[in-house]
Amino acid sequence: MEKFVRHDGLVAPLDRANVDTDQIIPKQFLKSIKRTGFGPNLFDEWRYLDEGSPGQDNSVRPVNKDFVLNLPAFQGASVLITRRNFGCGSSREHAPWALMDFGFKAIIAPSFADIFYNNCFKNGLLPIVLSEDNVEALFQAVNGKEGYRLTIDLEGQQVIPESGAALPFEIDEFRKHCLLNGLDEIGLTLNEADAIRAYEKGRMEREPWVFADH
Amino acid sequence: MAGKTLYDKLWEAHLVTQREDGSALIYIDRQIIHEVTSPQAFEGLRLAGRQPWRTSASVATIDHNVPTTPFKSAADIADDTSRIQVQTLQDNTREFGITEFGIGDVRQGIVHVMAPEQGAVVPGMTVVCGDSHTSTNGALACLAHGIGTSEVEHVLATQTLVAKKMNNMRVSVEGELGAGVTAKDVVLHIIGVIGTAGGTGYALEFAGSAMRSLSMEGRMTVCNMAIEAGARAGMVAVDDVTIDYVKGRPFAPQGADWDKAEAYWRTLVSDADARFDEEVNIDAADIKPQVSWGTSPEMVVPVDANLPDPAAESDEVKRSGMTRAYEYMGLTPGMPVTDIKVDRVFIGSCTNSRIEDLRAAAEVAKGRQKAGSVKQVLVVPGSGLVKQQAEKEGLDKVFVEAGFEWREPGCSMCLAMNPDRLEAGEHCASTSNRNFEGRQGNGGRTHLVSPAMAAAAAVAGHFVDIRELDQA
Ligand code: SF4
Numbered sequence: 314m315e316k317f318v319r320h321d322g323l324v325a326p327l328d329r330a331n332v333d334t335d336q337i338i339p340k341q342f343l344k345s346i347k348r349t350g351f352g353p354n355l356f357d358e359w360r361y362l363d364e365g366s367p368g369q370d371n372s373v374r375p376v377n378k379d380f381v382l383n384l385p386a387f388q389g390a391s392v393l394i395t396r397r398n399f400g401c402g403s404s405r406e407h408a409p410w411a412l413m414d415f416g417f418k419a420i421i422a423p424s425f426a427d428i429f430y431n432n433c434f435k436n437g438l439l440p441i442v443l444s445e446d447n448v449e450a451l452f453q454a455v456n457g458k459e460g461y462r463l464t465i466d467l468e469g470q471q472v473i474p475e476s477g478a479a480l481p482f483e484i485d486e487f488r489k490h491c492l493l494n495g496l497d498e499i500g501l502t503l504n505e506a507d508a509i510r511a512y513e514k515g516r517m518e519r520e521p522w523v524f525a526d527h
Numbered sequence: 528m529a530g531k532t533l534y535d536k537l538w539e540a541h542l543v544t545q546r547e548d549g550s551a552l553i554y555i556d557r558q559i560i561h562e563v564t565s566p567q568a569f570e571g572l573r574l575a576g577r578q579p580w581r582t583s584a585s586v587a588t589i590d591h592n593v594p595t596t597p598f599k600s601a602a603d604i605a606d607d608t609s610r611i612q613v614q615t616l617q618d619n620t621r622e623f624g625i626t627e628f629g630i631g632d633v634r635q636g637i638v639h640v641m642a643p644e645q646g647a648v649v650p651g652m653t654v655v656c657g658d659s660h661t662s663t664n665g666a667l668a669c670l671a672h673g674i675g676t677s678e679v680e681h682v683l684a685t686q687t688l689v690a691k692k693m694n695n696m697r698v699s700v701e702g703e704l705g706a707g708v709t710a711k712d713v714v715l716h717i718i719g720v721i722g723t724a725g726g727t728g729y730a731l732e733f734a735g736s737a738m739r740s741l742s743m744e745g746r747m748t749v750c751n752m753a754i755e756a757g758a759r760a761g762m763v764a765v766d767d768v769t770i771d772y773v774k775g776r777p778f779a780p781q782g783a784d785w786d787k788a789e790a791y792w793r794t795l796v797s798d799a800d801a802r803f804d805e806e807v808n809i810d811a812a813d814i815k816p817q818v819s820w821g822t823s824p825e826m827v828v829p830v831d832a833n834l835p836d837p838a839a840e841s842d843e844v845k846r847s848g849m850t851r852a853y854e855y856m857g858l859t860p861g862m863p864v865t866d867i868k869v870d871r872v873f874i875g876s877c878t879n880s881r882i883e884d885l886r887a888a889a890e891v892a893k894g895r896q897k898a899g900s901v902k903q904v905l906v907v908p909g910s911g912l913v914k915q916q917a918e919k920e921g922l923d924k925v926f927v928e929a930g931f932e933w934r935e936p937g938c939s940m941c942l943a944m945n946p947d948r949l950e951a952g953e954h955c956a957s958t959s960n961r962n963f964e965g966r967q968g969n970g971g972r973t974h975l976v977s978p979a980m981a982a983a984a985a986v987a988g989h990f991v992d993i994r995e996l997d998q999a
Contacts, residue, residue, distance in 0.1 A: 344608040346566030346615045348574075367608055406567075406676055435677050487548070498677070499577070502685040505544055505552060509580075509687055512543045512554055522780035522788055523556045523652060526583045527626055 314437040316495035320418050321464045322391030325381055326455045330396035334429065337400065338411040342367050351407055352414035356382065382415075386459050394421045394451050399440075400429025409436045419465050421472065423448050434488050435498060439465065441472060441482050467493060530798025532695045533764050534730040537670040537795070541653045543687055552687045556652040558679070559638045560587035560625065562616040563944070564657030568680035569619040579623050580686035586647045587620045587627040589613050590637045591944050595907050595934035600630060609945065623683075636910020636936045639663035639877040643747065644912055646776025650765050650792040655682055660877050660960065662753040665762035666746035667769060668795040670730070672759040694728055694804040696758070697797070699735035702811035707994040709887065710745030711879060711958065711977035713737065714752040715817035719827045721807055726758030729805065732797060733763050737811040743772035744881045751878045752960050755824040764796035816993050818864050819962050819975040821852035826962075828864060830980065830992045836860040855964055856972050857952065865990050867974065870953040872904040872985040873967070874931075874978055876941035879958035880909030882916050884978040889922040891982035891996065897930030898988030904931040905947060907939040931985065943968045956984035 342354050344367055353371040358364075360383060362375040376383055382390070393412070399422040400408060409432045412420065419439040433440045443451070454474060455461045464473040467489065471479040491501060502509075517524050531539075543552040565587070572579070579585065592609035601617065604610035613630070620627035628634040634641060639660055642648045648664045654671035655661060657679045664671035674688065682688055698717055717733075718725075731753050738746065746763045753761025763769075770789055773779050780788045815829035826849070828834065837849040837860060853860065858867065874880075874888050885908060897904050906926050908914040914936055917923055923933045940947040941959040943966070949955050951970025958981050959966075962973040976984065983991045 344612070346570075346612055348567040348570050410567075432677075497575075498689060499575070499681050499684045502552060502681065502687055502689065506685075508544050508552070509554070509685065513581075513686075516554070520651065520788070520791065522649070522784050524581075524583065525778070525780070527586075527647075527778055 314495050314497035317439055317467055317492040319466050323389050324392045324394055324455050324461050324463050325387040325390035326452050327381060327393055327395040331398045331401055333401045334408040337408040343407055348410050349414050351411035355411040355415040391416050391418045392463050393417050397423040399425050401426035406432050409433045409438045413438050443480055443482060447480050529802045530800040532797045532801040533732055533762055533795060534695055538692055550689050550691050553690050554687055555655050555682050557648055557654045558585045558682050559642050559656040560585055561591055561638050562589050562612040563591045564676050565679055566615050567676050568683060571680040572683060577684045579683045582624045584686060585625045587616060587625055588635050588638060588641050589616055591938045593937040594945050595937050595939045595947060597935055633911035633915060637877045637938055640880060640909030644910055646773055646779035649773050649779055650769060650795050659754045660751055662761045663747050663751040663877055665750040665760055668762060668765045670760055693730045696729035696805040697732045697734055697803045698807045700737035700809045700811050701735045702737055704737050704811050707816050708814050709977040710741050710748040712814055712817045714749040715827045716814045718756045718824050721756055723823055723825045724757040726756040729758050731758035731761045743768055744883045748878055755960055765792045816980055818990050822855055822962055822964050826852055830864050830990060833861050833863050834858060868989045869956045869984045870902050871955045872981050873940040873955055873957040874981050875907030875939050876959035878960045879978050882913050885917050885922050888978040888982040889925045891979050892929040893925050895929055895986045897985050900988040901985055904985045905934055905940055906931050907934045908936050910936050940967050956981045
């Protein structure tokens, strides 16, 4: 997993509450065999005017020009600000995969659905909870200035606007540690490789048949 | 000190490290892999430049997407996305050196049928698969449960899982099962009693004299549906039935190893003084052949009952759930179960596609004919080996003579990812495990039953009490 220490990026505003995982990535795309490549179908039903199907050439599809991520001003955005209960619905990991594949590094909202929030950390995407008021202020700032950017300082646990005071946020110590060091759960577990090997050795003696080749 | 439950023993035997925050690293002995939930896990390994920790721990096969009409290679699969998933599993298992029972291999089949059949799952193991019905394997006194795609990759890379210990629940079924009452009826009855969330957070041990009287295949049927009672893992203690089942299977230990294994496996029972956080006792005599009427497995009634009245339900959430289910199913409260007509019948799935299931269905089909009103009866064996055995016994001919279709192994109409599916509004007598809206096809209406009950419905054109078949 890529490290997340500090990120400076263009902000896109998605002014909706309760955005569910079906809206983030519709179910027909779950038949894909990849963890990558979901970006073109992120928010598919909002971004395009036709019904999407897997394996299509998305570049020739009719685009909903009014959808925020299609506006020229937000091309290249990597920080998404949105409203409460983002990521509700199913447990599909395809949701964070799609957001990351599109280019988002961090999502800022007043609250997130549980499973989605967890899935983000498994994939190196940083979900940040700020108060309703602070999120509202960010919406106003983004809407008031083209090319509005934010800096996210994970070490210092703060979102730094171009002007004005930094906004502190909370994050679980263990998860912060994983993100700062680019440790995914697998990487972390592999730190205990010696313990796993030692365990295996004992088991091999007691139950050799479990380890038989076939 | 109180004794240990079977689950306690399995947990302790696999504990690698206990972490301070309450989570633990547990060792995974066997991972079973199929084409739908594994591609991203393999891609993850590739992107991170990692290798599987121990390739001999994994066994793969194709099941969810495969057609059940004969095909020779992936190229014969018409649906693009299905074909790609099947092909990808083949490529991934070759690249990483993992055994796959692929197209044309007689061992290919539904993951949870194939693994015990091969002896790839033996008592005392931890078993995972990216599929919630992995609980099936708990019938062999294993700790077996489903996992998500990130965890599939985690297990491939580390041979461990980060887990928290569950609570212990025991469901004891005591007494003798009545005529016509099968393992499927037992588990449907249990789910009807404890509800679809009754087992949430628990490892569920099935015990009691009725459970011990079941064959290994019957026990697998029961453990298969633990997840439908909310429990990720279901299990049954080791006894002679377990030992006899495992002996001689291709992956099973042999010679001196066998003796050592058997001695250890015999300890895999809950101690007499073990403490369970929750106990449920069921009288076997109360269990009748079951039929599910709604869109959740707990919406189930005995075949000789009338459908329940939502107005009589005091819990408001349940009542509205029942009302919605009636609407979806196109049924009315109070109607006799036996008045429900069926349009299609599906005999198969990881719940009921083993040889005993097919024998039970064939016994009913023998000398009878599919009702004219029934459009299709699919019989889909759980694996190539089950198919071979059934054909050796002539069951395929019995089915074909009765007007049933004899198919190739796979998940088929259990989840309708392949071409086998219901049309909107059709009622299906199905031996599978989930009656959710749209599960067997958009708008399709599923009724969960045992193989014998499914075959009887195929013959009569509506549900019939298997105990009174000849009067039907
Ligand atoms: S038969 Fe059905 S429940 Fe079983 S593994 Fe296949 S799709 Fe899942």
